Amino acid sequence: MEEQDRRLKASMDKIKQKIVVLSGKGGVGKSTVTANLAIALASEDHGGKVGVLDADITGPSIPKMLGVRSHGLAMGPPGVFPALGPYNMKVMSMDYFLSSDEMPVIWRGPLKSMAIKQFLAEVVWGDLDFLVVDLPPGTGDEALTVMQSIPNIGGVVIVTIPSEVSQIVVKKAVTFTRKLGAPILGIIENMSGFVCPQCGAETNIFKTGGGRKIGEQLGVQFLGRVPLDARICDDSDQGTPFIMQHPDSLAAKAFLEIVRNIEKQIPRQPPNTKET
Amino acid sequence: MEEQDRRLKASMDKIKQKIVVLSGKGGVGKSTVTANLAIALASEDHGGKVGVLDADITGPSIPKMLGVRSHGLAMGPPGVFPALGPYNMKVMSMDYFLSSDEMPVIWRGPLKSMAIKQFLAEVVWGDLDFLVVDLPPGTGDEALTVMQSIPNIGGVVIVTIPSEVSQIVVKKAVTFTRKLGAPILGIIENMSGFVCPQCGAETNIFKTGGGRKIGEQLGVQFLGRVPLDARICDDSDQGTPFIMQHPDSLAAKAFLEIVRNIEKQIPRQPPNTKET
Numbered sequence: 001m002e003e004q005d006r007r008l009k010a011s012m013d014k015i016k017q018k019i020v021v022l023s024g025k026g027g028v029g030k031s032t033v034t035a036n037l038a039i040a041l042a043s044e045d046h047g048g049k050v051g052v053l054d055a056d057i058t059g060p061s062i063p064k065m066l067g068v069r070s071h072g073l074a075m076g077p078p079g080v081f082p083a084l085g086p087y088n089m090k091v092m093s094m095d096y097f098l099s100s101d102e103m104p105v106i107w108r109g110p111l112k113s114m115a116i117k118q119f120l121a122e123v124v125w126g127d128l129d130f131l132v133v134d135l136p137p138g139t140g141d142e143a144l145t146v147m148q149s150i151p152n153i154g155g156v157v158i159v160t161i162p163s164e165v166s167q168i169v170v171k172k173a174v175t176f177t178r179k180l181g182a183p184i185l186g187i188i189e190n191m192s193g194f195v196c197p198q199c200g201a202e203t204n205i206f207k208t209g210g211g212r213k214i215g216e217q218l219g220v221q222f223l224g225r226v227p228l229d230a231r232i233c234d235d236s237d238q239g240t241p242f243i244m245q246h247p248d249s250l251a252a253k254a255f256l257e258i259v260r261n262i263e264k265q266i267p268r269q270p271p272n273t274k275e276t
Numbered sequence: 277m278e279e280q281d282r283r284l285k286a287s288m289d290k291i292k293q294k295i296v297v298l299s300g301k302g303g304v305g306k307s308t309v310t311a312n313l314a315i316a317l318a319s320e321d322h323g324g325k326v327g328v329l330d331a332d333i334t335g336p337s338i339p340k341m342l343g344v345r346s347h348g349l350a351m352g353p354p355g356v357f358p359a360l361g362p363y364n365m366k367v368m369s370m371d372y373f374l375s376s377d378e379m380p381v382i383w384r385g386p387l388k389s390m391a392i393k394q395f396l397a398e399v400v401w402g403d404l405d406f407l408v409v410d411l412p413p414g415t416g417d418e419a420l421t422v423m424q425s426i427p428n429i430g431g432v433v434i435v436t437i438p439s440e441v442s443q444i445v446v447k448k449a450v451t452f453t454r455k456l457g458a459p460i461l462g463i464i465e466n467m468s469g470f471v472c473p474q475c476g477a478e479t480n481i482f483k484t485g486g487g488r489k490i491g492e493q494l495g496v497q498f499l500g501r502v503p504l505d506a507r508i509c510d511d512s513d514q515g516t517p518f519i520m521q522h523p524d525s526l527a528a529k530a531f532l533e534i535v536r537n538i539e540k541q542i543p544r545q546p547p548n549t550k551e552t
Contacts, residue, residue: 024335026413027303027437058414059300059445102494104415104448106455109385112416137302137413138334139380140388161303164513169335172380179382194470194481201474205481205506207513218378230481237440237483 008121009151015051015128017154017266019185020146022177024169026137028161029190029226031056032236034134035065037157039241040259041130042087049129051082053119054093055146056136057112058105063095067239079122086244092123109141116145138169139176147180154266155185157223162192162210170211174218185265186221187211188258194228195250221265224258226251284397285427291327291404293430293542295461296422298453300445302413304437305466305502307332308512309531310410311341313433315517316535317406318363325405327358329395330369331422332412333388334381339371343515355398362520368399385417392421414445415452423456430542431461433499438468438486446487450494461541462497463487464534470504471526497541500534502527 012018021037023030034052042050054062063069066085073096074081082090094105094115107115125131133150135143147153156177160170170187177184189211193204205228215222229251235242243252288294297313299306310328318326330338339345342361349372350357358366370381370391383391401407409426411419423429432453436446446463453460465487469480481504491498505527511518519528 025303025337026335027301027305029303031441056414058416059302059448061301061441061444064441064444101444102447102451104452104455106415106420106452108389108417108420113384138332139382140334140416141384144382144384163509165307165337165340165509168337168340168377171378172335175378176380176382179380194479196472196475196477197479198477199472199475201472203470203473203506205470205504206509207506228481230479230483233439233441233482 004117004121008117008149011121011123011125012151015125015131017129018131018133018150018152019154020133020135020156020182021159022135022143022156022173023137023159024139024173025160025166028159028166030137030159031061031065031134032232033157033159033188033190034132035062036241036243036255037259037262038089038132039086039243040256041132042089046129048088049127050087051090051125051128051131052085053131053133054091054095055116055119055133055142057094057107057115057142059136060093060095062134063091063093064239065236065241066091069095069239076124079124081124086241090125090128092119113141113145116142117149120149139172143176147182153182155183157185157262158187158220159190160187160211160214162189162204162207164210167210167214170214171218174220184220185262186223187215188223189225191228192225197230221261223261224254226254226258280393280397284393284425287397287399287401288427291401291407293405294407294409294426294428295430296409296411296432296458297435298411298419298432298449299413299435300415300449301436301442304435304442306413306435307337307341307410308508309433309435309464309466310408311338312517312519312531313535313538314365314408315362315519316532317408318365322405324364325403326363327366327401327404327407328361329407329409330367330371331392331395331409331418333370333383333391333418335412336369336371338410339367339369340515341512341517342367345371345515352400355400357400366401366404368395389417389421392418393425396425415448419452423458429458431459433461433538434463434496435466436463436487436490438465438480438483440486443486443490446490447494450496460496461538462499463491464499465501467504468501473506497537499537500530502530502534
C-alpha cells in the first residue's frame with residue numbers, strides 16, 4: 001500500500017489544480033456540471049491538459065456525457081492510459097471496465113475506495129493543468145476517499161437544485177468539505193427555473209434562489225444559477241456537452257459565467273493571488 | 277450480532293409486505309415516490325399499518341417530505357419508537373439522530389450498513405401491512421444491506437427519469453435486483469414531460485418514453501409516468517406529499533394509477549394470486 005501511496009502522490013503532483021465537484025443530493029446535475037466545466041477549461045487554453053475522473057463507481061455517466069464510451073483502454077508499463085475526449089481531454093471511469101450497460105457494480109465501500117485510489121495512482125494522467133473529479137451524491141466512501149487521498153485539492157464546487165429539500169443536504173456537503181479541510185470554491189444552483197420554449201413564461205419547477213440563500217447562510221460564495229433547458233439533457237445523451245453544442249443558449253452563457261467565477265478563485269501556476 | 281439478526285428477523289416477520297424503492301441515478305424523485313406511495317397505501321385502508329424507512333443515511337430527506345421532522349423519538353425496552361407521520365404512518369430516518377441540518381454523516385460503508393441493520397432490528401415497527409424502504413441512489417452498501425437483510429422482500433420499485441444517461445444506470449439497478457433474487461414490481465418514469473402552466477405547451481425537459489423502452493428491453497413491467505409539476509417540489513418542501521395536497525393534478529392521478537399497478541402485483545395477506 002505504501003508503494004501505491006507513493007505512486008498516487010507522484011501522479012497527483014504532476015497535476016497543477018485538482019477540482020472536486022460535490023453535491024449532497026443526487027440528480028442535481030453534478031456530472032453535467034463536471035463535463036461542461038472540463039470542456040470550458042479545456043477549450044480555453046488548456047487543450048490536452050485537462051483530466052476528468054468519474055469517481056461515481058456504481059453509476060458512472062461521464063463517458064456517455066462526454067461522448068467517449070467503449071474505448072478500449074491501452075495499458076503499458078506506467079499504468080492504464082485514460083480515454084481521450086473532446087480537446088484531448090483525459091477521461092477515466094469505471095464505465096470502461098464494465099462489459100455491458102446492464103452490468104452493475106455491486107461493491108461495498110472498501111472496494112469502491114480501492115478502485116478510486118487506483119484511478120488516482122495507476123492511471124497515466126501525465127502533466128495536467130486541471131483534474132476535475134466527479135463524485136457520486138452524498139458524503140460516503142467515494143467522497144471521503146477522494147478528499148483524503150488527493151493532496152492539495154484546489155477547491156470544491158458544490159452543486160444543488162433550488163428546492164428546500166436539497167438545501168438540507170447541501171448544508172451537510174459544506175460542513176463535510178470544511179471538516180476535511182478543503183477550500184470551497186462556491187455553490188452552483190442548477191435546474192433553476194424553466195422558460196417555456198413556446199410562450200417564454202418562466203416556471204420555477206424546483207423553485208429558485210435556494211443556492212444564493214444557502215451560500216449567504218453558510219458564508220460560501222454563490223457561483224451562479226443555470227436554468228433548466230431540454231437541450232442540456234439532449235446534449236448529455238448525445239455526448240456533446242451543451243456549452244459546445246448550444247453556446248448561445250441562456251444556460252451555456254450562465255455556465256460560462258460560473259466557470260469564470262471559479263477560475264478567479266483558483267491561483268494560476270505559478271501561483272499568484274488574484275482577488276476573488 | 278446473532279442476537280441482532282434474530283431481532284431483525286422477528287421485527288420483519290411482523291410486517292406483511294416489504295417494498296424497496298430503488299434508483300440507479302440520484303435525483304430522479306425516488307424519495308418523492310416513496311413518500312407518496314406510502315401515503316397512497318396508508319390512505320386506503322392501511323392507516324397506522326404503513327412504515328417508511330429512510331435508508332439514505334448521508335442524505336435523509338423523507339422526514340422533511342412527510343412533514344415529520346424534529347420529533348424527539350421515544351425509546352423504551354423494546355427499542356426506538358418511530359416518528360408518526362400522516363395517517364399514523366411510522367417513519368424512521370437518520371435525520372432524527374442529527375443535531376442540525378448542517379451535520380453531515382461522514383461514515384464509510386460498514387457504519388452505514390450497521391445503522392440500517394439497527395433501523396430494521398431495533399425500531400419498534402410493530403405489526404404493519406407495508407414497510408416502504410427508500411434507498412439512496414446506486415447499488416452500494418446501503419442497497420446491498422437492505423436487500424440482503426430484509427427477508428422476503430415483496431418487490432422492488434425502480435424509479436428513473438426518461439433521459440438516456442439515466443437508462444444506463446437503470447439497467448444496472450435491474451441486474452442488481454435480479455442478482456440479489458428480489459422480485460421487480462416495475463419501473464416508474466418520473467419527471468416525464470412538463471406542461472407550461474401558462475400556455476399548456478408540453479416540453480420534454482428530460483425527454484420521455486425512456487422508462488417504457490427500458491422496461492420492454494429488460495422484460496420489466498412499466499408502471500407508468502409522472503409528469504414534472506412545480507407543485508410537487510413545493511409540496512415536498514412543505515412536507516405535504518402532493519397526492520394529498522393536489523389530488524386533482526395530472527401528476528397525482530398518474531401516481532395513483534401507478535400505485536394501483538403496484539398493488540395488483542403484491543399478493544394480499546392472506547396471500548392470493550391476483551393476475552397482474
